[in-house]
Amino acid sequence: MSTTPPRLAPVASPGPIAPGATIGIIGGGQLGRMIAVAAAQYGLKAHIYCPDPDSPAFEVAGRRTIAAYDDAAALQAFAASVDVVTYEFENIPSDTAEMLAARRPLHPSASALATTQDRLTEKSFVAGLGIPVAPFRAVDDAAGLTEAVREIGLPAVLKTRRFGYDGKGQVMLREAGFDPVAVMASLRDQPSILEGFVPFEAEVSVVAARTAEGGFSAYAPCANEHRHHILARTVVPAPGMAEETAAEAMAIARTIADALGYVGVLAVEMFLVRKPDGRAGVVVNEIAPRVHNSGHWTIEGAQTSQFAQHVRAICGWPLGSPALTGPSVEMLNLIGDQADDWARILAEPGSHLHLYGKGEARPGRKMGHLTRVATGA
Amino acid sequence: MSTTPPRLAPVASPGPIAPGATIGIIGGGQLGRMIAVAAAQYGLKAHIYCPDPDSPAFEVAGRRTIAAYDDAAALQAFAASVDVVTYEFENIPSDTAEMLAARRPLHPSASALATTQDRLTEKSFVAGLGIPVAPFRAVDDAAGLTEAVREIGLPAVLKTRRFGYDGKGQVMLREAGFDPVAVMASLRDQPSILEGFVPFEAEVSVVAARTAEGGFSAYAPCANEHRHHILARTVVPAPGMAEETAAEAMAIARTIADALGYVGVLAVEMFLVRKPDGRAGVVVNEIAPRVHNSGHWTIEGAQTSQFAQHVRAICGWPLGSPALTGPSVEMLNLIGDQADDWARILAEPGSHLHLYGKGEARPGRKMGHLTRVATGA
Structure with missing residues (x-):
């Protein structure tokens, strides 16, 4: 009986992106910087897109584009120069995400971005999966705020639906007697969401x-x-x-x-x-x-x-x-x-x-x- | 009795180089690339100097100079733009090292470089410290090679004094009967060193x-x-x-x-x-x-x-x-x-x-x- 030596199956490139390819990163802060460094370890190039000429991520990438996030011509040239696009922050205009996704693979997708960049959409989505979330209500104006507080109770947190981070765009409501018009004005009357306070450990x-x-x-x-x-x-x-x-x-x-x-x-x-x-x-x-x-x-x-x-x-x-x-x-x-x-x-x-x-x-x-x-x- | 709370002594910058400074790196290969990435982790910038426009290190650094290693004007501009200079390979012309060292701290120093980039100088230096090295002799020509082999014996390795790496610029001499003129010619008659073979574990x-x-x-x-x-x-x-x-x-x-x-x-x-x-x-x-x-x-x-x-x-x-x-x-x-x-x-x-x-x-x-x-x- 002859024995055949064990052979390993050849492993082809598991995806369309191989070392040597270029990752496009929207956003030039520390997160983009650390993504670019990780990409370099695998022999990938990085192209950073950010309006700020002093972006930290520029220091660790071979290519940069300094342009606004809604600059269509710059976005198109950027997309043409990379093999896949990602981003370091979720506050990207949806038009921008869709423009990029039409030209190159965008990960995470424009729809994942749309779901998570609006607190109301996000909370509804998570609750719809049967996952516990704090009680919440949409709040569009002072009357809506009063109504939402009546339903959810206090304490509660009023947050703008979009563009909040690190506590920006939030107001904690502890006790009754606040002026709903003033509270909404403090959030510049943006579409918001009231969330019941969760006593957490x-x-x-x-x-x-x-x-x-x-x-x-x-x-x-x-x-x-x-x-x-x-x-x-x-x-x-x-x-x-x-x-x-x-x-x-x-x-x-x-x-x-x-x-x-x-x-x-x-x-x-x-x-x-x-x-x-x-x-x-x-x-x-x-x-x-x-x-x-x-x-x-x-x-x-x-x-x-x-x-x-x-x-x-x-x-x-x-x-x-x-x-x-x-x-x-x-x-x-x-x-x-x-x-x-x-x-x-x-x-x-x-x-x-x-x-x-x-x-x-x-x-x-x-x-x-x-x-x-x-x-x- | 009152007790004074323990106080930590303030720690000043331990050296002249602080985060935000720029490290100049001579050489754009993988070693320079990995130095640049390490520097970035500490908030330092990197400026890579390399004649090859496709240098791997360029991909992870914010600044690059593409110029020859003996381009005095480019070297001066490079030195002026950085706070400290280092290098990723030892085959830097000594004039270049000295030109840089006259303008910015150069680490390792031009003298450490001079000692180690010549195998004869290096071996003599190490032996002079009382550290065991293989027996060695300087070889400048075919007659010198014959004489050195007579003194050291065979097998032995003939190496050019400078610019050898990864086995380049070396000839293994196993048995007598070789043509010393042809052997020297194979090393382009460069100043060389004969080293006795060390049987190692x-x-x-x-x-x-x-x-x-x-x-x-x-x-x-x-x-x-x-x-x-x-x-x-x-x-x-x-x-x-x-x-x-x-x-x-x-x-x-x-x-x-x-x-x-x-x-x-x-x-x-x-x-x-x-x-x-x-x-x-x-x-x-x-x-x-x-x-x-x-x-x-x-x-x-x-x-x-x-x-x-x-x-x-x-x-x-x-x-x-x-x-x-x-x-x-x-x-x-x-x-x-x-x-x-x-x-x-x-x-x-x-x-x-x-x-x-x-x-x-x-x-x-x-x-x-x-x-x-x-x-x-």
């Missing part, structure tokens, strides 16, 4: 990736601490979050990603709550259709960073392992002048310093972050 | 960093396997290398770095040998005054990568921890068409793929590498 997020073929990979849920509405600290695994609850949170992220037909990395922000029956549960707060600040720990803390994972997903490549590189990981944002402490952080054994190359350390501005991976058990 | 290297203040940090010695004179595989810790021998190798690297007044990362290539008394020892083969292929495993396999460590050293910052992130690490070079296997490598759990963005996969060309960090004990 912790804020957590699931950062996950999905491929066009339905491949899915989630990092362990992480706990997020905010200060002045800006993420200050992320810890993973989320302390005190039972394995069962973590699995539920990751399953919710998958349900959302599948329903969106999502391609790329997304973050699902949730509240960890105690249900009336005493059991732990999660309530979805919002979806970020992009790499996320609460996933920065993955650069050193996971086998595959969220940025590498995003690149794999949008290129049609297999997803990498989301396993942690240590028993736990901590990420601290460096906000404003906290980044002035860089020399001390550099000298701290086991601290990984990241600075985004932004010029001026304005208060509230995300200047960098640091990551600490615990060693041993 | 393994090729190892120590990648280490030194700061201007004398701070020193070495990674664990790694074992290197070459194929056709090109590094194929690096494993760390070096299998079968006793702790005592590893400590001796690291001490040798420090002696060399101190004697050179070295600033930055260097690699000392050594042979692991069995001494006449049966004990293990090392013999220094050569010094690379730069980040080194045998240190690529440090990107995922060490707390601080060799590229980050180099940036810290040339900026006057404290060195980072060289500790491994797992019990052992393996790095495999992707040479020529081995890089065509990228899709299979991407799909392999725990493999970290790095591609350098080079256009054509010519035979013998270093196209990328992959790293595997062992998990658990």
